[in-house]
Amino acid sequence: TERIIDVLEAFAADGWKASQDAEARAFGELVVSETSARLVELFFATTALKKDSGVDDPTVTARPVERIAMIGAGFMGAGIAYVSSNAGISVRLKDQDGPALARGLKAVADIYAGRVRRRALTPIEQKLKLALVTATTDTSGLGSADIVIEAVFEDIALKHRILREVEAVTGPTTVFASNTSSLPIGRIAEASARPETVLGMHYFSPVHKMPLLEVIVTPQTAPWATATAVALGKRQGKTVIVVNDGVGFYTTRILGTYMNEAAYLLAEGVPVEEIDRALVSWGWPVGPMALIDEVGIDVAAHVGPIMQAAFGDRMEPPATVRKLVDDGRKGRKNERGLYLYGAAAKKARGPLGRGPAKQPDPSVYRLLGVTPRPGAMTPEEIAMRCTLQLVNEALHAWGDGILRSPRDGDIGAIFGLGFPPFRGGPFRYVDQLGATEVLRRVRSFEDRHGKRWTPAPALVEAAKSGRKFHGLERRGGGPVRSTGIVRGRRHGAAPPPPVRSTGGPRIASRASRMQVTGERRT
Ligand SMILES: NC(=O)c1ccc[n+]([C@@H]2O[C@H](COP(=O)([O-])OP(=O)(O)OC[C@H]3O[C@@H](n4cnc5c(N)ncnc54)[C@H](O)[C@@H]3O)[C@@H](O)[C@H]2O)c1
Structure with a gap:
């Protein structure tokens, strides 16, 4: 959008020729940008999925469904x-x-x-x-x-x-x-x-x-x-x-760690709206605080212990979630959550309705016994805390044999949860930033916040070997195992061999215009 405005400004200031030059320059810059590369990869990933029957044996066919x-x-x-x-x-x-x-x-x-x-x-x-x-x-x-x-x-x-x-x-x-x-x-x-x-x-x-x-x-x-x-x-x-x-x-599991981390941020006094603003400006369609109100705080509290029983320390929720549920807060559905709804929201917007459409409920902090500390944490750190939890869990899921390919892991996070498409999904994100750098960041959070930040074995392995996740499946090796227990294989059968992904930039696509809605999801 900024580049379009640049071109229009050039037209207004210096005329047609100048705007054409500005347009050519802007196009040249954008077409080789990281954003463009991620969106082109996403286009090829979705195209490949359209042709994928979901099973590796090409002789297997779907039965007709009428x-x-x-x-x-x-x-x-x-x-x-x-x-x-x-x-x-x-x-x-x-x-x-x-x-x-x-x-x-x-x-x-x-x-x-x-x-x-x-x-x-x-x-x-x-x-x-x-x-x-x-x-x-x-x-x-x-x-x-x-x-x-x-x-x-x-x-x-x-x-x-x-x-x-x-x-x-x-x-x-x-x-x-x-x-x-x-x-x-x-x-x-x-x-x-x-x-x-x-x-x-x-x-x-x-x-x-x-x-x-x-x-x-x-x-x-x-x-x-x-x-x-x-x-x-x-x-x-x-x-x-x-x-x-x-x-x-895959999706519920990685969303769980993301939402959990947001709950920890709240418990540390990061204001509700700052958490949401940081994640939205990082590229998520909606922040985790607004999302938990939409999904239902009671639903999140129900799923949390199931995750914790299965995955232990790294899914341990902070005490805040239980306090919210015990106070009868279910989110938007009963108009009592982290934000104000109904008459309370109207009142907070003032007699002329000029206040922000969405206002956090200040009584939340009293209930949780937390003193809000506006500006105490940078938006980048807030975004990293939530997003890297999701990324680390995606790598755990990969190591556990849940996914057929990093491609599916990226698509699941983008299309199911709203991971910013221009960042390519958790696996592309690690490949682009480098596993060593991601590991460094995860370890520094582990030093400060303990066990829930233990790096996924697949991340440690990727940092050591220097291999990227995309392309890993093409080398014929199965997924890297993160633990002795391979959860997706509890009944003893091997996970299907990961799928071959197609790739290589050619033309920009519908994916570049893709909107991931921020509506209610679990
Ligand atoms: N709501 C979400 O965001 C979401 C997202 C993904 C998956 N799910 C899952 O989908 C399922 C349904 O969720 P929902 O939000 O639609 O719940 P819901 O409460 O809106 O609907 C459940 C329906 O099941 C009916 N039902 C209950 N017992 C029945 C029976 N014996 N025979 C026939 N119908 C019966 C109920 O009358 C009700 O209409 C759950 O397993 C939930 O975990 C929900």
């Missing part, structure tokens, strides 16, 4: 029903009672109505697409589904019950997918008589806007089932990565 069943017509279920019907797929939507189903159907209809209002869809198209969604409170119509996706409450016993009910009325080629955001798929599959058909399809909210789908496979998942889920995700318009099973999969 009908899906959606169990749970809540926030996520309605979104998945929308993206599926929009792709021309019949959806059997099931919930426990009429009112829940009605809410789900209304949510789907509302998304279509919005598109008609924006003239992106004709009323006839709207009716045809909406007619693809039928509703039920029993198991009728489930038997003919090619894939059943469940998005009921995050409760393992309930998910087991749903799985058994579904398997009782479906055949051996029906894929069962869970949209869980934290439960390992292997645990869900324990209730299955056909674990080869069970996998995770982790959508992000709001489903109709967020571009990523994370497909999670266990060592028992059949390659045809994986390929079928990946093909469905692509038809739904998603960029799909396939990851191995483990607590928090």
